[in-house]
Amino acid sequence: MREQRVFFYVQHLLGIGHSMRAALIAKAMTKSGLAVTLVNGGAPNALFDPGPINTLQLPPALSADASFSTIIDETGAEVTEAWRNNRRKAILDAYEKVRPDLTLIESFPFGRWSFRSEIYPLLERAKPVGPILCSVRDILVPKKGIVRNQKIVEIINSYFTGVLVHGDAEFIKLDHTFSHTSEIMEKIHYTGYVAPPAGTVENMSNGEIVVSVGGGVTGFLLISTALSLAQSSVGKNWRWRILTGPNFPQTHKESFQSAPHIKIEGLRHDFRALLAKATLSISQAGYNTVMDILVTGIRNVLVPFGRYGQTEQPLRAKVLADRKMSVIVNEKDLNTVTLGSAIEKALTLEPPIINKLNVHGAINTARKIKHCLETQ
DSSP states (O other): OOOOEEEEEEOOOSSSHHHHHHHHHHHHHHHTTOEEEEEEOSOOOTTOOOOSSEEEEOSOOEESSTTOOOEEOTTSOBOOHHHHHHHHHHHHHHHHHHOOSEEEEESTTTSOGGGHHHHHHHHHHHTTTSOEEEEEESOOOOOSSHHHHHHHHHHHHHHOSEEEEESOTTTOOGGGTOTTGGGGGGGEEEOOOBOOOOOSOOOOOOSEEEEEOTTSTTOHHHHHHHHHHHTSTTGGGSEEEEEOOTTSOHHHHTTOOOBTTEEEESOOTTHHHHHHHOSEEEEOOOHHHHHHHHHHTOOEEEOOOOGGGOOHHHHHHHHHHHTTSOEEOOGGGOSHHHHHHHHHHHTTSOOOOOTTSOOBHHHHHHHHHHHHHHHO
16 A cells, blocks of 8 residues: 655745744654645755655745845746746656655645645646645734735635644634634634744753844844944943854854854754753744744744734734733834843743643644545
8 A cells, every 4th residue: 555645845935944844744644654845935944854855845935025026036036927837847746756655735825825826726727636725824914905815715625625723722813813713713724833942952041132034034133233232331241152144144143243252153953952052032922933932932032024914923923922922122113222121021030931822733733634635
């Protein structure tokens, strides 16, 4: 009897969070005995590690800026109809070659509408074959207008067997950011948060402040402010490790100056181990970074990315702050004084404890997919 096959479509545009979460899910599916083909539509990055699976790297698509207004290719040119046709053919050819038993689509139709010219044909091809599931994070960016939301519901009800929400309903429910949740309630399944294993590193509080910005594309404001604070008379009371991320603009990085108490690095594969040993984390509030913070139990300051109408990170940070698990500094208020005050406040809090939060999302996703295949 052959292994059951999963065709997993993922498209990240700006940060690396979507692909990092997908990699953890892919590993869990593989470990459960499923044969996974991961179709990656975003740019490759050094941290992306889905394990020993079949990976199809499409011609990469990126967002031209943090407003997501224009989709560009890896050369920086706006994508053309020919480029889209090429991607669509690659996806459908791969689908025919794999002949999967189940199709997993990340984000769409809650997001990634710019790629519906390739996703719709995939859905049409997969619908008569087997179950189709949507993989979506805990907090969405709400869509304006009733027409778009009704269309999302229509697509879910027409094509999708279920919606796997990678969150915990006790922490925040999907209807907080998707107003039409009641219309698809029977298809929603909360998997818990997709978080890395905690490991065995004990938090040692070694006096180091770790500053990170995920992939780094939107991190200049936080990094530059933290560096200014680190170089001040107040900042010299701490040791700093500043991680700019793999996609941080090189021109900005070249202008930064390290010091005996300041280390500036671009990439660390042992990020969680660094957090587990550190005294404090300062970061944005992306899904994966927050999971790393909570799993390691480090005191933290969150500076959520909220420009261009982005509401996901500010909401996640607020929920954590309301539970006294984090301290927030909003980007519009960020300077060395507010950041310094937030550090002092965060150091007085108890370390965040997640014993009541479901962080087994990757394993539970694999289990749900296997159950879906067994009961189809």
